[in-house]
Amino acid sequence: MRESGIFGENTKMGATQYVHGYSGREALRLNDQAETLSQMIHNDSVFAEGSLVLEAGCGVGAQTKIVATQNPASSFISVDLSQESVKEAEAAAREAGLTNVEFRQADIYNLPFENELFDGILVCFVLEHLSNPEQALDELKRVLKKGGLLMVIEGDHGSTFFYPDSELARKAINCQVQLQKQAGGNSNIGRELYPLLKSAGFADVVVSPRMVYADASRPQLVEGFIKNTFTAMIEGVGEKAVQQGIVDRHTFQKGITDLYRTAGPDGVFCYTFFKGFGTK
Amino acid sequence: MRESGIFGENTKMGATQYVHGYSGREALRLNDQAETLSQMIHNDSVFAEGSLVLEAGCGVGAQTKIVATQNPASSFISVDLSQESVKEAEAAAREAGLTNVEFRQADIYNLPFENELFDGILVCFVLEHLSNPEQALDELKRVLKKGGLLMVIEGDHGSTFFYPDSELARKAINCQVQLQKQAGGNSNIGRELYPLLKSAGFADVVVSPRMVYADASRPQLVEGFIKNTFTAMIEGVGEKAVQQGIVDRHTFQKGITDLYRTAGPDGVFCYTFFKGFGTK
Numbered sequence: 001m002r003e004s005g006i007f008g009e010n011t012k013m014g015a016t017q018y019v020h021g022y023s024g025r026e027a028l029r030l031n032d033q034a035e036t037l038s039q040m041i042h043n044d045s046v047f048a049e050g051s052l053v054l055e056a057g058c059g060v061g062a063q064t065k066i067v068a069t070q071n072p073a074s075s076f077i078s079v080d081l082s083q084e085s086v087k088e089a090e091a092a093a094r095e096a097g098l099t100n101v102e103f104r105q106a107d108i109y110n111l112p113f114e115n116e117l118f119d120g121i122l123v124c125f126v127l128e129h130l131s132n133p134e135q136a137l138d139e140l141k142r143v144l145k146k147g148g149l150l151m152v153i154e155g156d157h158g159s160t161f162f163y164p165d166s167e168l169a170r171k172a173i174n175c176q177v178q179l180q181k182q183a184g185g186n187s188n189i190g191r192e193l194y195p196l197l198k199s200a201g202f203a204d205v206v207v208s209p210r211m212v213y214a215d216a217s218r219p220q221l222v223e224g225f226i227k228n229t230f231t232a233m234i235e236g237v238g239e240k241a242v243q244q245g246i247v248d249r250h251t252f253q254k255g256i257t258d259l260y261r262t263a264g265p266d267g268v269f270c271y272t273f274f275k276g277f278g279t280k
Numbered sequence: 281m282r283e284s285g286i287f288g289e290n291t292k293m294g295a296t297q298y299v300h301g302y303s304g305r306e307a308l309r310l311n312d313q314a315e316t317l318s319q320m321i322h323n324d325s326v327f328a329e330g331s332l333v334l335e336a337g338c339g340v341g342a343q344t345k346i347v348a349t350q351n352p353a354s355s356f357i358s359v360d361l362s363q364e365s366v367k368e369a370e371a372a373a374r375e376a377g378l379t380n381v382e383f384r385q386a387d388i389y390n391l392p393f394e395n396e397l398f399d400g401i402l403v404c405f406v407l408e409h410l411s412n413p414e415q416a417l418d419e420l421k422r423v424l425k426k427g428g429l430l431m432v433i434e435g436d437h438g439s440t441f442f443y444p445d446s447e448l449a450r451k452a453i454n455c456q457v458q459l460q461k462q463a464g465g466n467s468n469i470g471r472e473l474y475p476l477l478k479s480a481g482f483a484d485v486v487v488s489p490r491m492v493y494a495d496a497s498r499p500q501l502v503e504g505f506i507k508n509t510f511t512a513m514i515e516g517v518g519e520k521a522v523q524q525g526i527v528d529r530h531t532f533q534k535g536i537t538d539l540y541r542t543a544g545p546d547g548v549f550c551y552t553f554f555k556g557f558g559t560k
Contacts, residue, residue: 158445159550161438163471191443194495195546206497209550213489215474266475270439270489272550 037225038066040210041124041153041273049073051119056108056140057081057126061089067122068093068101074120077113079106108136113143120144123152127196131184137200144280150202152276156190159211159272160230162262169262172234172255175241182244193276202278210273216265226263230271234259317505318346320490321404321433321553329353331399336388336420337361337406341369341381347402348373348381354400357393359386388416393423400424403432407476411464417480424560430482432556436470439491439552440510442542449542452514452535455521462524473556482558490553496545506543510551514539 045067047053051074058064058078068076080086083105090103106112108126121140127133144150157177162169177187186192190209197205214221238252247255262269325347327333331354338344338358348356360366363385370383386392388406401420407413424430437457442449457467466472470489477485494501518532527535542549 156441158441161436161468161471163475165438165468188441188445191441191548191550194497194548195443198496198546207493207495207548209491209493211489211491211552213487215487216478217474217486266478268471268474268487270471270552272491 037212037229037273040212041275042066042070044275045070045122045151047071047074047120047149051075052077052117053120053122054111054113054118054140054143055079055122055124056111056136057123058086058089058103060085061092061103063122063124064089064093064101065096065098068098069096072100074100076101077118078103079108079111081105081107109139111139111143115142116145116148117143118145118148120149121151123150125154127152128154128180128187128189129183129185133186133189133196134200137196137202141200141202141280146280148280150197150276150278150280152193152197152278153273154190154193154276155271155273156188158188159190159270161270162259163266163268164258164261166255166258166261168251168255169258170255171247172238172252172259175246175252176234176237178246179237179240179244190272190274193274197276197278200278202280205276205278207274207276210275212269212271212273214263214269215267222263222267222269225271226267226269227260230269231256231259231263317492317509317553320492321555322346322350324555325350325402325431327351327354327400327429331355332357332397333400333402334359334391334393334398334420334423335402335404336391336416337403338366338369338383340365341372341383343402343404344369344373344381345376345378348378349376352380354380356381357398358383359388359391361385361387389419391419391423395422396425396428397423398425398428400429401431403430405434407432408434408460408467408469409463409465413466413469413476414480417476417482421480421482421560426560428560430477430556430558430560432473432477432558433553434470434473434556435551435553436468438468439470439550441550442539443546443548444538444541446535446538446541448531448535449538450535451527452518452532452539455526455532456514456517458526459517459520459524470552470554473554477556477558480558482560485556485558487554487556490555492549492551492553494543494549495547502543502547502549505551506547506549507540510549511536511539511543 053074053076055064055076055078058080064078078101086103086105093101121144130136157173160173180187194205194207212221212225214226235256241247242249242252261267333354333356335344335356335358338360344358358381366383366385373381401424410416437453440453460467474485474487492501492505494506515536521527522529522532541547
């Protein structure tokens with residue numbers, strides 16, 4: 001089972017190494033979060049009727065399912081570097097009854113498509129894992145029609161803040177940031193979408209932040225985001241971070257406890273996703 | 281001339297000491313920001329027709345003008361601890377032609393009003409300066425009618441992040457956080473609104489974050505917020521921070537340069553205000 005969903009998708013595509021684990025809990029976490037956050041992130045993932053859309057870095061298809069269902073009059077080609085993920089995505093799409101998606105294995109740096117084939121391109125939680133997001137954007141632009149629409153969605157771990165504040169919790173989060181950096185990625189890429197899309201030469205670039213704000217009045221986000229998505233993700237990199245000497249086990253565990261503490265009745269948690277739009 | 285506007289208003293009310301300066305540039309900064317951000321913050325500062333509304337901590341009346349104009353069928357009593365600010369607010373309101381506001385000097389911890397007098401209460405950028413926000417909320421609740429609506433708007437300096445990232449810029453921001461702490465305040469109070477309103481016993485508490493996202497595609501926010509509001513505010517505390525040994529002059533200046541750098545063509549700046557609603 002490969003990962004899917006927010007913070008864990010599309011990770012095979014151009015990433016040297018991937019920081020999250022492959023356990024059953026990880027899979028559950030990734031399912032949880034897709035359901036909790038899809039509306040916030042995909043409410044405007046809309047392409048013109050009849051569009052041919054490339055989804056670059058589909059992973060096991062968690063976002064594919066949402067966006068292809070939402071755009072029944074468009075056709076999708078969803079690609080991922082991992083053949084295994086592509087197979088899983090294909091099976092999931094079949095099971096969901098999707099008829100407007102075709103899957104194939106492909107490298108985001110060297111796409112097997114002619115110039116200007118696609119009317120639209122969707123990239124979700126992919127650039128954060130790449131060592132050269134600029135090159136990937138160049139290649140995506142090559143296969144996009146003139147006037148075509150690119151949508152890019154990324155998280156930003158540096159956007160995280162919470163109550164009660166905790167230095168140990170921030171240290172635990174930093175383990176994930178460090179490991180992703182070692183793997184060639186960038187956990188804080190969300191805030192960079194505007195300069196990235198601009199410097200790749202896209203026009204009409206607009207970036208829209210999507211803040212997840214969770215307190216006890218929003219129990220679904222407390223469960224679905226603070227606990228089952230974000231903290232579970234950080235918890236998942238603990239063993240590796242300890243092994244690599246980024247943190248000691250005790251500090252890490254206390255940080256995780258403090259993160260779960262923000263899901264309490266007086267806790268508050270904030271995290272921001274960024275969605276960038278550009279046209280060729 | 282006393283301060284008004286975001287990050288600088290209502291500061292005499294219950295605050296032991298105030299961290300911003302009183303220069304002409306400060307006044308300009310505070311005018312700039314009120315115009316740039318008022319819509320984002322006050323779009324839903326709406327009270328039922330015929331309401332009697334207390335504005336607690338009105339400063340020189342920058343928010344008063346916006347909200348009283350927006351609620352022409354309500355009557356406002358706007359109070360501040362500083363008699364001088366109240367006089368300025370009164371003059372400004374007269375000049376603006378406001379006829380639905382009455383001003384008076386008052387202490388937020390000991391309001392000169394009978395129990396349950398007001399239909400609504402508005403508090404903007406006040407709690408951050410108080411050493412005992414809980415006590416202030418108790419007193420505000422006392423003068424609010426059963427079923428009455430409280431609105432609280434606060435910033436959160438710990439919500440700040442930007443591109444290019446810079447440790448020196450974060451150090452410069454931390455000077456403001458430290459000085460405000462020394463003065464008994466809390467620069468990061470925005471994220472705490474939910475637990476504060478809940479523990480004061482308000483019902484139906486809802487907190488809504490309002491993120492200011494500024495990049496070169498939003499030139500008004502780049503000028504009005506990154507440069508003339510936030511960075512100008514931080515710049516304004518530099519001398520005091522250096523005098524108190526919180527930072528050395530060189531480090532501070534470099535931090536300010538890096539903050540202005542985020543207003544460049546490839547820069548990005550994020551800051552979050554929080555607006556809390558509760559009923560008695």
